[in-house]
Amino acid sequence: MQERSALELWPASASSVAVEADYLILAFTVLTLLLTVPVFLAISYFAVRYREGVDADRDTSNQRSFLIEISWMLIPFLLTLIFFVWGARIFVESKNPPPDAMTVEAIGRQWMWKYQHPTGQSEINDLHVPIDQPIHIRLTSQDVIHAFYLPALRIQMGVVPGRTTDLWFKANRTGTYRLYCSEYCGTDHSLMGGNLTIMTQGEYQEWLTHSGAQQSAPAAGRALYESYGCASCHDPGATVKAPRLAGLYGSQVELEGGRKIVADEEYLRARILNPNENRLAAGYKQIMPSFAGVIPADDLARIVDYLKAYHSTEGEARP
Amino acid sequence: MTAGSIDAGLSGRDPHTPESTLDRPRDYLHAQSTLRSWFLTTDHKRIAILYLTSITLFFIIGAVAAGVVRLALVVPNGAILNNDNYNKAFTLHGVVMVWFFLIPSIPATFGNFLIPLMIGAKDLAFPKLNLTSWYIFMAGALFTMISVVLGGIDTGWTFYAPLSTAFSNTWVLPALIGVTIVGFSSILTGLNFVVTIHTMRAPGMTWFRLPIFVWTHYATSLIFLLATPVITVALILLVAERAFHVGVFDPAYGGDPVLFQHLFWFYSHPAVYIMVLPGMGVISEIVPAFAQKKLFGYKFVAYAAIGLASVTFFVWGHHMFVNGQSDLASLVFSGLSFAVAVPSAVKVYNWTATIHKGSLRLDTPMLYAMGYIGLFVLGGLTGLFLATLAINQHIHATYFVVAHFHYIMVGGTVLAFLGGLHFWWPKFTGRMYNESWGRVSALLIFIGFNVTFFPQFILGYLGMPRRYATYPAEFQLLNVLSSAGATILAAGYIFPMLYLVYSIWWGRRAPGNPWQAKGLEWETTSPPPTLNFITPPKVPNQPYDYPIKVTETGGTPA
Numbered sequence: 001m002q003e004r005s006a007l008e009l010w011p012a013s014a015s016s017v018a019v020e021a022d023y024l025i026l027a028f029t030v031l032t033l034l035l036t037v038p039v040f041l042a043i044s045y046f047a048v049r050y051r052e053g054v055d056a057d058r059d060t061s062n063q064r065s066f067l068i069e070i071s072w073m074l075i076p077f078l079l080t081l082i083f084f085v086w087g088a089r090i091f092v093e094s095k096n097p098p099p100d101a102m103t104v105e106a107i108g109r110q111w112m113w114k115y116q117h118p119t120g121q122s123e124i125n126d127l128h129v130p131i132d133q134p135i136h137i138r139l140t141s142q143d144v145i146h147a148f149y150l151p152a153l154r155i156q157m158g159v160v161p162g163r164t165t166d167l168w169f170k171a172n173r174t175g176t177y178r179l180y181c182s183e184y185c186g187t188d189h190s191l192m193g194g195n196l197t198i199m200t201q202g203e204y205q206e207w208l209t210h211s212g213a214q215q216s217a218p219a220a221g222r223a224l225y226e227s228y229g230c231a232s233c234h235d236p237g238a239t240v241k242a243p244r245l246a247g248l249y250g251s252q253v254e255l256e257g258g259r260k261i262v263a264d265e266e267y268l269r270a271r272i273l274n275p276n277e278n279r280l281a282a283g284y285k286q287i288m289p290s291f292a293g294v295i296p297a298d299d300l301a302r303i304v305d306y307l308k309a310y311h312s313t314e315g316e317a318r319p
Numbered sequence: 320m321t322a323g324s325i326d327a328g329l330s331g332r333d334p335h336t337p338e339s340t341l342d343r344p345r346d347y348l349h350a351q352s353t354l355r356s357w358f359l360t361t362d363h364k365r366i367a368i369l370y371l372t373s374i375t376l377f378f379i380i381g382a383v384a385a386g387v388v389r390l391a392l393v394v395p396n397g398a399i400l401n402n403d404n405y406n407k408a409f410t411l412h413g414v415v416m417v418w419f420f421l422i423p424s425i426p427a428t429f430g431n432f433l434i435p436l437m438i439g440a441k442d443l444a445f446p447k448l449n450l451t452s453w454y455i456f457m458a459g460a461l462f463t464m465i466s467v468v469l470g471g472i473d474t475g476w477t478f479y480a481p482l483s484t485a486f487s488n489t490w491v492l493p494a495l496i497g498v499t500i501v502g503f504s505s506i507l508t509g510l511n512f513v514v515t516i517h518t519m520r521a522p523g524m525t526w527f528r529l530p531i532f533v534w535t536h537y538a539t540s541l542i543f544l545l546a547t548p549v550i551t552v553a554l555i556l557l558v559a560e561r562a563f564h565v566g567v568f569d570p571a572y573g574g575d576p577v578l579f580q581h582l583f584w585f586y587s588h589p590a591v592y593i594m595v596l597p598g599m600g601v602i603s604e605i606v607p608a609f610a611q612k613k614l615f616g617y618k619f620v621a622y623a624a625i626g627l628a629s630v631t632f633f634v635w636g637h638h639m640f641v642n643g644q645s646d647l648a649s650l651v652f653s654g655l656s657f658a659v660a661v662p663s664a665v666k667v668y669n670w671t672a673t674i675h676k677g678s679l680r681l682d683t684p685m686l687y688a689m690g691y692i693g694l695f696v697l698g699g700l701t702g703l704f705l706a707t708l709a710i711n712q713h714i715h716a717t718y719f720v721v722a723h724f725h726y727i728m729v730g731g732t733v734l735a736f737l738g739g740l741h742f743w744w745p746k747f748t749g750r751m752y753n754e755s756w757g758r759v760s761a762l763l764i765f766i767g768f769n770v771t772f773f774p775q776f777i778l779g780y781l782g783m784p785r786r787y788a789t790y791p792a793e794f795q796l797l798n799v800l801s802s803a804g805a806t807i808l809a810a811g812y813i814f815p816m817l818y819l820v821y822s823i824w825w826g827r828r829a830p831g832n833p834w835q836a837k838g839l840e841w842e843t844t845s846p847p848p849t850l851n852f853i854t855p856p857k858v859p860n861q862p863y864d865y866p867i868k869v870t871e872t873g874g875t876p877a
Contacts, residue, residue: 145479
């Protein structure tokens with residue numbers, strides 16, 4: 001992501017819908033000013049003009065209140081209805097994805113996003129999509145309610161457990177933009193986000209073929225490592241007494257009973273899936289649950305990749 | 320009334336012992352002085368003071384939590400508070416401010432104190448029930464505080480399932496049970512007000528001679544009665560699901576999480592008007608008094624209160640445009656939400672027209688009222704932004720929402736509360752506060768509020784989600800500005816607490832009607848005697864019978 005300054009007053013927009021939403025907001029702001037500034041000015045002016053003791057015309061016999069009442073009830077209301085119609089039109093369009101849309105499946109869980117592209121590639125937190133192509137994202141949650149928010153496209157959608165929700169967009173500007181969870185979902189709600197990268201068609205095809213290499217694998221693995229709860233026991237500062245995993249890969253581990261083993265990929269994998277099988281590190285109690293059937297194969301591969309790259313200096317700071 | 324007869328200049332302290340004569344009973348504050356006479360009182364005025372003290376306490380707790388939140392957000396990386404503690408701080412702020420300050424704020428204090436006075440009654444219809452309401456309120460609120468003492472809750476004040484029922488590891492149950500209990504206090508208060516307003520009006524006090532304050536409290540009481548049972552049921556279902564895994568909302572047990580949002584907002588949107596309507600009532604009393612002019616469009620303003628209380632029951636779905644609700648439902652709820660603009664505009668334009676050609680005194684209550692009108696207008700119109708579907712898709716659950724509802728609840732309710740507190744303070748305590756200090760506090764709060772919350776509109780438009788313990792660095796400057804404003808706002812809150820408390824002992828003694836205001840509450844002494852009026856009042860006049868009249872034509876004789 002490009003460098004951001006501490007203050008930005010205009011959010012980036014990456015689709016024609018986003019540009020129209022901005023016009024809508026701008027026009028509504030103008031109407032708001034038209035409706036409020038006269039009231040503010042009138043109150044201030046009256047407060048000075050009709051101060052107690054100031055000589056002023058206080059004859060109220062010509063005030064016809066019924067007509068005035070009806071007009072200030074209805075005129076602002078009718079003016080704002082223009083915005084109801086305009087906003088509703090954009091909303092209805094945004095609810096009906098075109099038939100040629102490319103469908104990406106997205107799953108939210110505490111506290112990460114996982115996407116699957118139509119060609120089978122999957123990624124964590126960061127999402128890569130092509131430009132000028134309608135993208136239809138089908139969302140669901142594995143735990144609590146989340147919301148998928150793409151401010152550069154001016155859209156968001158709730159991600160609800162037990163049902164599927166949809167969101168679609170057609171980006172017209174490449175770049176890297178922010179992506180958030182916008183429905184409060186627990187402790188690390190504010191960390192549940194990533195980058196939305198909008199690429200040209202060619203770049204996207206390139207990315208698909210090298211998806212594993214192009215995505216920052218350790219970052220994805222770290223997100224999974226936290227999401228499956230590994231970090232809450234194995235990270236420095238955890239209250240549970242569990243072995244630290246930084247620098248574990250490739251080192252020699254002394255197991256309960258004195259046997260020594262090199263922590264290779266096979267060991268890491270087996271230890272996660274079936275921790276009870278005579279692989280307890282010396283000096284620790286057997287409290288880790290089995291993750292067999294809990295972690296799908298692709299997630300497990302990412303976690304193992306992350307552990308392989310997890311050196312003792314890393315892992316203290318969150319990515 | 321006795322102020323003129325006593326030489327207040329003899330010493331700094333002005334001991335308040337009004338002479339007790341045969342025809343003048345002692346005032347309600349001095350009638351009895353034992354603790355028992357306060358905690359077992361059935362006098363609506365003393366119960367109002369009990370409420371005032373307790374909600375001030377909860378306001379302080381909620382404000383400290385807000386200060387902690389603003390402090391933490393000075394840095395983007397969560398270096399001051401970790402995520403868990405940040406979430407607990409904003410939840411505490413929301414729970415305490417909404418349930419234990421805003422909802423009881425004006426009705427339980429001013430409503431309790433003033434409704435019998437304004438309609439010329441000796442007390443509310445059910446004085447013992449009134450005291451019971453206070454005990455229920457305290458029991459529920461303190462029960463909720465158990466969860467804070469044990470370690471806090473992190474669900475947000477909205478308690479969305481299944482986060483609150485299955486995933487939060489914090490002390491959710493005591494908070495849910497406590498808030499459920501507090502709901503019964505609201506229901507009983509509403510019941511008491513409705514019966515009182517129907518049956519205990521003085522001779523001549525017809526419905527269209529009632530002050531707008533009474534009309535808005537009548538409307539509020541209807542919401543208390545009709546909406547509160549729904550949140551009670553919803554919260555009990557949350558307790559059942561969390562404690563006994565009764566599947567209602569969690570799909571893991573066959574429930575539906577969107578159902579909870581429907582039930583929650585079916586109460587919590589009308590609850591916004593529990594907070595807003597009484598404030599409108601306060602402003603409708605202050606503005607005519609300080610303009611010395613009859614309220615413009617009295618009947619329209621009265622009907623607008625009932626209109627708001629009715630429309631508010633049909634707009635709850637606008638909280639759920641992007642939460643999986645059907646598209647048709649979203650369209651209908653969006654359109655209905657725009658209709659709220661009609662009665663709201665009636666109120667604002669009528670206040671402005673009341674000021675026109677009045678004879679204005681810009682004393683503290685009036686300054687608060689003018690601040691209220693400005694902030695309420697901005698809060699209301701930004702509500703229409705949020706009701707616009709395509710805009711909502713962008714700014715839903717961002718800081719725009721946070722700014723919007725703080726303009727309504729702080730800019731609206733809290734300013735009306737403080738304006739009313741300054742307006743009726745002489746009536747409550749029999750003392751005047753220092754007028755210059757009052758004006759300074761009104762100005763400080765207005766400036767501090769805008770510096771705190773206006774930047775949050777921009778943050779929301781830029782796309783900063785709410786309830787974020789950490790945030791991207793490009794949002795830092797506006798967050799620092801907002802936190803800086805919060806320090807001014809804090810000074811503006813602390814200052815009135817100091818000089819108002821000071822005035823209880825050292826303030827000038829208040830006459831019966833220091834503002835030359837109209838209304839029965841100003842026809843009795845300050846403070847009033849236990850049974851409110853020395854001679855039973857009669858009401859021969861139209862409401863707001865101020866020197867400057869409004870000629871109403873066109874078929875609506877007031």
